Amino acid sequence: AQSVSQHNHHVILSEAASLELGCNYSYGGTVNLFWYVQYPGQHLQLLLKYFSGDPLVKGIKGFEAEFIKSKFSFNLRKPSVQWSDTAEYFCAVNGPYNTDKLIFGTGTRLQVFP
Amino acid sequence: EAGVTQSPTHLIKTRGQQVTLRCSPISGHTSVYWYQQALGLGLQFLLWYDEGEERNRGNFPPRFSGRQFPNYSSELNVNALELEDSALYLCASTPGTMNTEAFFGQGTRLTVV
Numbered sequence: 001a002q003s004v005s006q007h008n009h010h011v012i013l014s015e016a017a018s019l020e021l022g023c024n025y026s027y028g029g030t031v032n033l034f035w036y037v038q039y040p041g042q043h044l045q046l047l048l049k050y051f052s053g054d055p056l057v058k059g060i061k062g063f064e065a066e067f068i069k070s071k072f073s074f075n076l077r078k079p080s081v082q083w084s085d086t087a088e089y090f091c092a093v094n095g096p097y098n099t100d101k102l103i104f105g106t107g108t109r110l111q112v113f114p
Numbered sequence: 115e116a117g118v119t120q121s122p123t124h125l126i127k128t129r130g131q132q133v134t135l136r137c138s139p140i141s142g143h144t145s146v147y148w149y150q151q152a153l154g155l156g157l158q159f160l161l162w163y164d165e166g167e168e169r170n171r172g173n174f175p176p177r178f179s180g181r182q183f184p185n186y187s188s189e190l191n192v193n194a195l196e197l198e199d200s201a202l203y204l205c206a207s208t209p210g211t212m213n214t215e216a217f218f219g220q221g222t223r224l225t226v227v
Binding site for chain 1 (some may be wrong): 117118147149154155156157158159162170172204206215216218219220221
């Protein structure tokens with residue numbers, strides 16, 4: 001069965017620290033990969049996505065993610081976090097077919113302190 | 115342009131009752147997805163409707179059901195509520211399939227007591 005693993009459940013950082021959130025998936029074929037963010041009190045919104053091409057994807061607010069096919073990973077990175085990055089981050093994956101559903105990881109709660 | 119809207123925002127139900135949650139997708143979007151976000155479990159896929167038809171279903175019992183109307187809005191029905199149904203229920207819409215950005219609503223917080 002398809003699954004997504006986010007190993008960091010809760011991450012606490014100081015402002016300006018670098019961030020890397022892990023995401024591994026199991027899927028037996030071509031994948032589409034997503035990172036969504038849920039700021040406190042707000043709805044889920046897309047940070048970035050990978051469908052094909054350059055495995056290094058840049059998203060909004062300075063976030064980027066790298067697709068490493070051999071490792072089944074799609075880790076999220078940001079060189080210098082801000083207090084406003086405090087949120088919950090979800091990795092998600094689906095296949096290329098129209099019938100494929102979007103599978104989410106359990107999420108990583110990020111707290112950034114000034 | 116209005117985003118995905120869900121109603122109600124919060125509700126409290128008693129075990130054994132039935133509940134109906136509603137979702138209005140973004141104008142022009144034909145697909146509606148329902149997810150359950152329970153504490154510590156991430157988003158669990160519930161149901162996917164497109165053009166009025168159920169396209170896919172997650173690993174939930176039959177007491178979770180729904181439908182999509184001709185205007186593409188959708189309802190999620192949960193019968194015989196159990197305590198573990200307490201969660202945030204999220205609706206998302208896309209223009210057609212999930213191979214594009216999904217837009218989420220704010221969710222309905224259901225508490226079963």
